[in-house]
Amino acid sequence: MEAIASIKPETAHAVDAAPAVGPDATYINGSHALMRCLLAEGVDTIFGYPGGAIMPVYDALYDYQDQINHILVRHEQGAGHAAQGYARVSGRAGICLVTSGPGATNLVTAIADALIDSTPLVCIVGQVGRKLLGTDAFQEADVMGVTMPITKWNYQITDPNEVPEILSKAFYIAQSGRPGPVLIDMTKSSQLELMTKPFVYERCQSLVSYRPRRIPKQEQVEAAATLINSAKRPYIFAGHGVQIAKAEAELIEFAEKTGIPVATTLLGQSTISTNHPLYVGWLGMHGNYGPNVMTDQADVIIAIGMRFDDRVTGDASKYIKQAKVIHIEIDPSEIDKIIRADAPVVGDAKEVLKALLPLVKPNDHTVWRNEFRKYDAIENETITVPELTSLDGKIRMAEVIDMLSKKTKGEAVLVTDVGQHQMMASRYYQFRRPNSLVTSGGMGTMGFALPAAFGAQVGAPDRQVVAIIGDGCFQMTLQELGTIVQNKQPVKAIILNNNFLGMVRQWQQLFHERRYSFVELQNPDFITIARGFGMDGQTCDQRDNLSDALDTLLAHEGPFLLEVIVEKEENVFPMVPAGASVSQIRLK
Amino acid sequence: MTTYTICIFTENTIGLLNRITIIFTRRRINIESLTVSETERKGVSRFTIVIKHESREEVEKLVRQIRKIVEVMAVFGYLNDEIVYNEIALFKISTPLGSKSLDVETINKKYKAWVVYWGLDYVVIEKTGNDTDIFEFFGYLKQYEILEFVRSGRVAVGKTEKGLVEYLPEAEWAYYL
16 A cells, blocks of 8 residues: 555535524524523623624524624724623623634734633634635634634534533633633534534533632641741732632731731732722832832732732742742642742632631731831832822823822722833722722733723623723724724723823833834824714813813713823833842832 | 653543643743553543653643643653653664674564564564663664664653552642652
């Protein structure tokens, strides 16, 4: 027999339309099966964009319009970020529905963002028919291959009978353990073909090979409690995991009983009200002065649902060498990944805190806590007060956020983009309610805020959602203004316009001798653009008008865009320069 | 550089090999050899991956990242003295008329290798053993004309008394290698 030197491809044929079946038929096609799965999972909203390889699903969706609200975005990336915003405020998986090839690849940024920020997404993506796979067919891309490293799980459906099982697995995997994005690549043939057995949907409760530990091991909890009880200068780092686990109340109860000061990460903000006496500020490159400096003074660090990102640790080799580390995490691969844990506790933050609570002794670390306040005074004097009160020059970002915070009483959901405005929003907004900051932390995706704010408004219709956006970021996804207007969502967007890619410019100023390399923007008239989309807006460039402008924004019934012209060359401080240790934090 | 043998027990699904190798690629760890087969339990695959690394800590992190993959049931990282392991090699040796004759007795008795195929003017010799054994035999065969040489990846079983598959129902998260 001759060796096989090459394989002759069989001539591929496009799949013809399958017999029409209604939603109530016994033997339904893959698309209708998909719809029934979504309903069984309680899905009420889909963010999507149709196209060739997903048309059978859209055809089925036509029959389900009364039960599922499909939101037509303007670009698939917008669908992804909107689903993220929805998921972050609602705690439920955001659903994206897009076509094959470019539809799927446009979703990639949002998927990567969702993975690193632990956001549950179920992305359903069309794919060419079974027989066309691997033939370089029209709009065929290897989406399984592309998304493998950026999804928690992905799967290609080629047989309609697989739909119920795979969808139940997808929802379970996306929403359990450390949440994350899953992707289902659904061949057009599997959307069209009839199932050969009756549709039955069972919600997935467990998987053989995937069993996230929610309830911690008692000996790990006890080891942690022993360390906490003997600590002289204990310090809590509360990360995003606390809010994902809905453990805000447990965290506060734990902190109040033990008297331990609480700092948050960027994504952990709003876990605890900023006026809580135990709250000391937030950690990281542009976090508060005290929380960063004091990490070097603590003897026990209690890290809850956070992953010691390099923006928090600075130079990790010099980070908290003096302290014992208790690392409470649901994802075991995070333990010892960056910082060696002396007492790891694997489990859901809520369950771990509940288990810890009876074991820790009441304490009062007033003297230790007061040390933070010394640094607060320095930060206030050198940065905060001057930024808020100096009347020279143009409006500062800090003033806008501070005023917004007061006018919304710290009750809004803040959705921020990436850059200086993001850091300023975090520094100056006084969060009063949990789950109130939606931002792209790990991936730092510019263009995140506008679509995410839209999704957040859909997911939290009773809350006021305010997007804080830079002029650079806005131009990455501004087409989603159309989605906001068409769906009549009262999103309030504020552009802090300094005509610069501000954060990059700041780095160029501080570390590259002011060699401003391609950071200045010639911007369009943002308000004209908003009006073109049918959205009201106004520009504010005078300090005296800022209060009125914010009132107009917040009181407006529908969506509104406020552009604030801010100081061009403002810098964000404090700052831990990249690669420096936290003790090298700069105040100017 | 220390040699580590990583044994991964997984569900048998399409694309999983890709998902696993991505974890090595992203950390710039080169795979020395890789073998995949079904285990004594149906539907459970066993990957045996050999790597060389100077940092045990990094290998521990690697093992954890592999464990994180949804379809992965269990992962074990072993040092050489913790496993029984073998490879198989095939040598295609040219034996035209008038060439130096093969010393089959030495090949059998000294090197524990066997001629498994007699061609018209070549033979195929099979040798199992660890990489040192195989390269020693390779050195011996150099006196002949080696037409082709191929070596399999390592297969290994742990030296613990339990069968590894017995761990699977419980598949507890193992903190350390």
